[in-house]
Amino acid sequence: MMSNIITGKMTSPDKWVDLHGSYLSKYVTGRVRNRQAAEDLVQETFIAALKSKNNFSGRSSERSWFIGILKHKIIDYFRKDSRERSTPDCDLSLWGAKNHNTDWRGLNGLCSLSEMPDSAAIEKDFYSVLIKCLAQIPENLAKAFVLREIKGLESKEVCHILDISSSNLWVRLHRARIALKAQLQVKWVST
Secondary structure (H helix, E strand, O other): OHHHHHHOOOOOHHHHHHHHHHHHHHHHHHHHOOHHHHHHHHHHHHHHHHHOHHHOOOOOOHHHHHHHHHHHHHHHHHHHHHHHOOOOOOOHHHHOOOOOOOOOOOOOOOOOHHHOOOOOOOOHHHHHHHHHHHHHOOHHHHHHHHHHHHOOOOHHHHHHHHOOOHHHHHHHHHHHHHHHHHHHHHHHHOO
8 A cells, every 4th residue: 555655656645545544634734823723624635636536646645645645735825814803003014015115104093002912011102102213223133033023923824924034033133132122221221
């Protein structure tokens, strides 16, 4: 049976789960980090494969074919997840998203205090100071920081919105934290 995984021949659909189920589960779990969603995506992959099994040409291994289907399911999952996230008080179009040149006017009006995490230990005053500090650092750093750290978007989504690489995002976040630390020392600690 294992030779079918290598040769590109289609095995019987009733053997797919035994042959590929655990491999696909490990593959998807490492990417979506949500066990229930991972299980659902593997099931959707098998259903899609069953519907299109006549399209399997045998030019790749059966497992590669499943991975290809699963990759599309993962992309659909992240697209759906990002559409379902609500961003009521922050208009991302004003952030100069991909191929969109707008006049950015700082954070005032773009992000409200209602978006900030609630915490008994940290007062809303801190967040109003944080917003003022964000307006003082370079725009590209502030955008990356707000999208990733305040709005809580996944790094991959932030990279897509800002049209940057993951390493560039890491650099921007690092620089934003350093700049914010300096700003907060002046505006928060000294008050």
